[in-house]
Amino acid sequence: MNKNNPKWQTKWPERLSYGLSDAADNLVFQVMTTYLLFFYTDIFGLRPGDAAILFLIARIADVIESPIVGLMIDHTQSRFGKSRPFFLWFALPYAIFAVLVFITPDFGYTGKLIWSYVTYLGLGFLYSTVNLPITSVLPTMTQNPQELTLLGVIRQFCGSAVQIIVAVFTLPLVAWLGQGDQRRGFLYTMIGFAVISLGLILNTFFHIRERFSLKAIAHASLRKTLQAAGKNRPWLILSAIIFLFWLVTAIKNQTTIYFFKYSWHNEQLVALANGFTFSSLIGVLLIPRLSNRYGHRLTMRSGIIVALSGQLLLALGVYSHALSVIFAATLLNSIGQGLIVGLVSIMLADTIRYGVTLGVQAEGFLASSSDFGVNLGLGLGGLITAGLFSLSGYQANASQNSATLQMITLNYVWLPLVLYILLLILIHFYPEKQLTQAISSQPNSVG
Numbered sequence: 001m002n003k004n005n006p007k008w009q010t011k012w013p014e015r016l017s018y019g020l021s022d023a024a025d026n027l028v029f030q031v032m033t034t035y036l037l038f039f040y041t042d043i044f045g046l047r048p049g050d051a052a053i054l055f056l057i058a059r060i061a062d063v064i065e066s067p068i069v070g071l072m073i074d075h076t077q078s079r080f081g082k083s084r085p086f087f088l089w090f091a092l093p094y095a096i097f098a099v100l101v102f103i104t105p106d107f108g109y110t111g112k113l114i115w116s117y118v119t120y121l122g123l124g125f126l127y128s129t130v131n132l133p134i135t136s137v138l139p140t141m142t143q144n145p146q147e148l149t150l151l152g153v154i155r156q157f158c159g160s161a162v163q164i165i166v167a168v169f170t171l172p173l174v175a176w177l178g179q180g181d182q183r184r185g186f187l188y189t190m191i192g193f194a195v196i197s198l199g200l201i202l203n204t205f206f207h208i209r210e211r212f213s214l215k216a217i218a219h220a221s222l223r224k225t226l227q228a229a230g231k232n233r234p235w236l237i238l239s240a241i242i243f244l245f246w247l248v249t250a251i252k253n254q255t256t257i258y259f260f261k262y263s264w265h266n267e268q269l270v271a272l273a274n275g276f277t278f279s280s281l282i283g284v285l286l287i288p289r290l291s292n293r294y295g296h297r298l299t300m301r302s303g304i305i306v307a308l309s310g311q312l313l314l315a316l317g318v319y320s321h322a323l324s325v326i327f328a329a330t331l332l333n334s335i336g337q338g339l340i341v342g343l344v345s346i347m348l349a350d351t352i353r354y355g356v357t358l359g360v361q362a363e364g365f366l367a368s369s370s371d372f373g374v375n376l377g378l379g380l381g382g383l384i385t386a387g388l389f390s391l392s393g394y395q396a397n398a399s400q401n402s403a404t405l406q407m408i409t410l411n412y413v414w415l416p417l418v419l420y421i422l423l424l425i426l427i428h429f430y431p432e433k434q435l436t437q438a439i440s441s442q443p444n445s446v447g
Contacts, residue, residue, distance in 0.1 A: 009142040009211060015154050017207035018134075018141070021087070022159030024200035025131045027193040028098040030166035032123075034253040034274075035186075036101070037382055041389075042396045043182050044104050044112060052386035054116055058124050059379030066372035069128040073136050073364030074225075081210035082364070083137035090129035091201035095194040097123040102190040104183045124375060130201055131374070136367035139349045140210040146292075152346035153287050160280045160338055166193070167253075167274035171267075225365050228358045234435045235351035235366055238344070241300075241426050242373030245340055248419040250381025255411040258389075262400045263408055269323075276330040283338020287346075290339075296347050297432040303339025304427060308420040310336060315413045340423075344370065350435055357438040385411050 010018075037055075040046040046054075076082045100119040107115060134155065142148060170189060178185020229235060256274065261267040283303060290299040310333025317325030352366045388411065392403040400408075 009144055009147060010151070010209075014141075014208050015151060016158075017204050018138075018151055019154035019156075019158035020200045021130075021134045021204035021208075022155045023162040024197040024204070025127065025134070026159045026162040027166060027197045027200075028094070028123075028190075029127065029131075030163045031170060031190065031193065032101075033250055033378055034167055035170060035257065036120075037254045037386055038257050039102065039186055040116065041386070041394075043186065044116070045109070045396075046112065046116065047390070048386045048394050049390035050113060052383045052390060054113075054120060055379045055382035055386065057117070058121055059376050059383070061121055062124060062128070062372060062375035062379065065125050066128050066132065066368040066375065067365060069125075069132050070136070070364035070366070070368030073133060073367070076364075080205075081137075081140065083133035083140065084205060084208060084210055086129050086133040087201050087205035090126055091198050091205070094123070094126040094130050094201070095198040097126050098194040098197065099187070099191050102187045104187070128368075128375070132364070132367055132370065134204075135345050135348055135370045136352070136364050137208065137210060138345060139352050140212050141208060143212050148349055149288055149291060149346055152349070153284055153342060155345055156284045156287075156338070156342035157281060160284055160341070164274070164278050164280065167277060168271050171257075171271055228355060229366065231358055232351060232355050232366070234347075234354055234431055235369065237426055237430050238347055238351055239369035239373055241423060241430075242344055242348075242370055243377045244419050244423050244426070245344070246374045246377025247381050248377075248416045248423075249337070250378040251385055251411050251419075252416050254382060254385045255408060258408050259412045263405055264323075273327060273330055276327050277334040277337075279331045280334040280338030280341075283335040283340075284342040286339060287342045291343070291346075295432055296343055296350070297427060297430045300340055300343045300347070300430075301424065301427045303336045303343070304420060304423045305336070307333050307336025307340065308417070308424065310334070311413070311417045311420055315417065318409060318413055350439065353439050354435045357441075384415070 037051060040051045040054075041048050073083050073086065076085065078085045080088070097119060101116075101123050103115075103119075105111070105115055138148065138151060138155075141151065173189045173192075174182055174185030176185070177188040257267065257270050260269040260273065283306075287299065290302065294302075310329050310331075313332060314326060314329035317323070317327075317329050348367065348370055355366050388407045389404060392407045393401055394404045394407075
């Protein structure tokens with residue numbers, strides 16, 4: 001089959017089911033990104049330093065887990081395909097552990113720490129098993145470049161929409177369901193999210209199909225896979241971009257609630273501020289037009305520039321104490337964020353196909369860089385935030401000293417600014433022309 005054939009290879013029910021897989025994961029993922037550190041410190045009662053160590057250890061575990069899950073996908077042989085059965089096998093365990101993280105047993109402090117380690121580390125592994133296949137399955141669903149872009153945009157639109165819903169409505173849901181008890185509110189909210197997530201993940205399993213494989217190339221040994229990955233320059237650069245993107249996302253998202261609770265003394269503003277992140281959907285929807293005209297690299301670069309501009313405007317809003325400027329900055333920054341994250345899965349699918357030109361079929365391992373980057377970025381973001389708060393003398397549910405307030409501003413404004421600059425430097429070196437030429441010369445096989 002000609003991979004440039006304009007005929008669509010998927011239909012809308014399958015496309016929507018694919019996109020909803022990311023929505024399913026983000027129902028849980030966004031709560032972890034935005035509110036878990038707050039939950040641990042201000043509700044469950046962990047010290048910020050202990051939470052920081054937990055996040056660090058979890059990220060060390062992810063260094064091992066993500067490639068392992070990728071290799072599991074590479075060596076899976078089933079009548080459902082390679083990536084698709086992971087949605088069936090791990091959907092229920094993922095939903096169960098999502099709830100367990102927010103159960104607060106009446107243990108002593110050591111018991112609480114142990115519970116947090118077991119549940120959070122377990123959820124981290126299970127997140128890899130249901131999220132990584134979303135990326136690895138994409139190049140097997142179609143070989144049409146336009147449709148790959150469409151599927152990537154649908155996925156990110158669904159994922160971003162749920163991120164916004166979670167960011168805006170989680171705290172109101174916690175207040176409504178908890179009736180003044182945040183422990184109960186978070187637990188009931190997560191039970192609802194987990195049940196919906198379970199249904200959406202299973203829906204993806206039942207409705208998507210793996211059509212394409214490159215049967216002429218057998219899966220290589222781990223050594224050969226690592227060697228080929230080391231030569232895959234687009235994949236290496238994109239992996240670094242993914243990591244930095246989720247690092248800046250974690251730092252900003254986790255700090256937002258602290259910023260409005262302790263710097264502005266108005267926790268109710270969190271939901272309102274997060275509401276302006278709806279503009280990330282604008283960025284996602286711009287991707288097909290911009291990438292078709294300018295290519296993926298220039299489109300992502302424009303997204304980084306827009307996000308950086310929003311961050312500069314945020315600094316102005318924070319230091320002038322102008323709430324309207326902060327909200328406008330959030331809106332502008334989110335448009336750029338949508339452009340960046342919406343392109344990640346599309347560009348990663350390209351690097352997987354490029355990897356075949358190097359003589360190795362390793363879609364699972366290469367796709368693991370997405371999950372690895374997400375987890376490492378989120379974990380280090382949590383470590384940095386919790387660690388700085390701990391060093392500055394943070395006290396939960398109390399007036400903060402000047403050092404802690406300065407750390408909150410550092411996390412909310414300046415660290416993200418530096419990371420956006422690093423992203424801008426990295427995307428400059430992405431070799432899109434080399435990648436496109438190599439892919440276009442490769443035949444594809446139907447499996």
